[in-house]
Amino acid sequence: MVTRVNASKDDTFGSLWEKALTAVTWPDDQPIMFHVERATRNLKQELEVPDEPNGQDILQVLSQFSNLVFVFDEFDLVKNQVSKHFAELIKLLSDFQVRSTVIIVGVATTVRHLLKGHISVRRSLVEVQTPRMERDELKKIIQIGSEKLDVEFSTDSTDWIISLSHGLPHYTHLLALNAIRNACIQRTRFVTYQHTNSGLKKSIRKSDGDITDRFLKAIHSTRSDATHFEVLTACALADTDDHGYFKPSAIASPLQCIKGLDKSVQQSTFTRQLNGFCTTQRGAMLEKVGVKNRPRYKFRDPMYAPYVIIHAIADEIITPETFDSNQG
Numbered sequence: 001m002v003t004r005v006n007a008s009k010d011d012t013f014g015s016l017w018e019k020a021l022t023a024v025t026w027p028d029d030q031p032i033m034f035h036v037e038r039a040t041r042n043l044k045q046e047l048e049v050p051d052e053p054n055g056q057d058i059l060q061v062l063s064q065f066s067n068l069v070f071v072f073d074e075f076d077l078v079k080n081q082v083s084k085h086f087a088e089l090i091k092l093l094s095d096f097q098v099r100s101t102v103i104i105v106g107v108a109t110t111v112r113h114l115l116k117g118h119i120s121v122r123r124s125l126v127e128v129q130t131p132r133m134e135r136d137e138l139k140k141i142i143q144i145g146s147e148k149l150d151v152e153f154s155t156d157s158t159d160w161i162i163s164l165s166h167g168l169p170h171y172t173h174l175l176a177l178n179a180i181r182n183a184c185i186q187r188t189r190f191v192t193y194q195h196t197n198s199g200l201k202k203s204i205r206k207s208d209g210d211i212t213d214r215f216l217k218a219i220h221s222t223r224s225d226a227t228h229f230e231v232l233t234a235c236a237l238a239d240t241d242d243h244g245y246f247k248p249s250a251i252a253s254p255l256q257c258i259k260g261l262d263k264s265v266q267q268s269t270f271t272r273q274l275n276g277f278c279t280t281q282r283g284a285m286l287e288k289v290g291v292k293n294r295p296r297y298k299f300r301d302p303m304y305a306p307y308v309i310i311h312a313i314a315d316e317i318i319t320p321e322t323f324d325s326n327q328g
Helices: 013-022 055-062 080-095 135-149 155-165 169-185 193-198 200-205 209-219 228-237 248-256 267-277 304-314 320-325
Strands: 002-006 025-027 030-032 035-037 040-042 069-073 101-104 286-289 296-299
Touching: 002 013, 013 055, 013 069, 013 080, 055 080, 080 101, 135 155, 135 169, 155 169, 155 193, 155 304, 155 320, 169 193, 169 200, 169 304, 193 200, 200 304, 209 228, 209 304, 228 248, 228 267, 228 296, 228 304, 248 267, 267 286, 304 320
Parallel strands: 002 069, 069 101
Antiparallel strands: 025 040, 030 035, 286 296
C-alpha cells in the first residue's frame, strides 16, 4: 500500500507522520439494527499512535508491516530539525531491518542537500535523481491548467514562463498562477506576456520564506553603492558546467549587462562577494569547491537561481532581453 503526503514549511516530524498514518484507511462497517453504518478506521487509530509521534513510535508501527510505502513529497520545504529526525528514523529502520519503505521527494542537487546536511544515513538510502523537466513538459502543465480554468495563454507568455522556470515545475505553477490572476483583474481570459511580467512581484512575495530570507541576507548592505544584488544576479546568469558550477570569471560577462552597474567592477571585488555568499551571514546561497587559486561556485539549491533572476527582472536590475541573451 502506498501513501503520499505533501510536506510544508510548517510541518513537524510528528505532524507529517500523523498525516501519513491517518491516510492509511480501511472500511469498518458496523451492523446497527437492520442496517449497516458505513465507517472507516485508520492506522493511527488502530495502533493508538500518539499525537506528534516520535521516531520510536514510528519504528514500532512500521516494524509490524512489510508492504507499506510512505512518500513524503516537497520535502525540501521542511525545517532543518524535521530533516534531522527523518535521518535518524531512516537509520533506525535500516538498523532494525524494517521492511516498510520511506521515500522522500524534493528539489535538491543531492540527498545531502535534501536532508540539509544530515548524511549519516547515506548507506541506508537509495538516491534517485530526476532531470529538470523539458520545455514540452512544462508547456503541458500550463496547457492542463488553462483548460481547467478556461483561459488561454499567448505563445510569448507561455515561452516566457517556461524560460524563467529553469526546468522546475514549481516556478511554472507559480508564474502561471499569478499571470492568470492579473488577467482576471483585467476581466479577460486571454493571458498575455504583460500579465506574466506584471505578476513577477506577486510570485516573489508568494515564494518560499526560506529562499526569501537567504536572498535578503545575501544582498543586505547599508551602503548605497553596494553591488551584492547585481553580483548575485550575475551568478544566476553565469555559464555553468554539467554539475552546475561556475568559475569567478564566468560572471564577468553577465555583469556587463546589468543596468546601472559600474562597468569597471574588478574581479577582486566580486570574488570577495562570492566568498561572502557562501557564509551563513550572507544566506549561504552558494557553495565553493576547488583549490584556493581555482575555485568554483554553485547555488546550493536549484530553486535559488530562478528566484534571483525573477527578482532581478521584477526590480529592473536586468531586462528580459538581457536574460534571453544569456540563455543562449
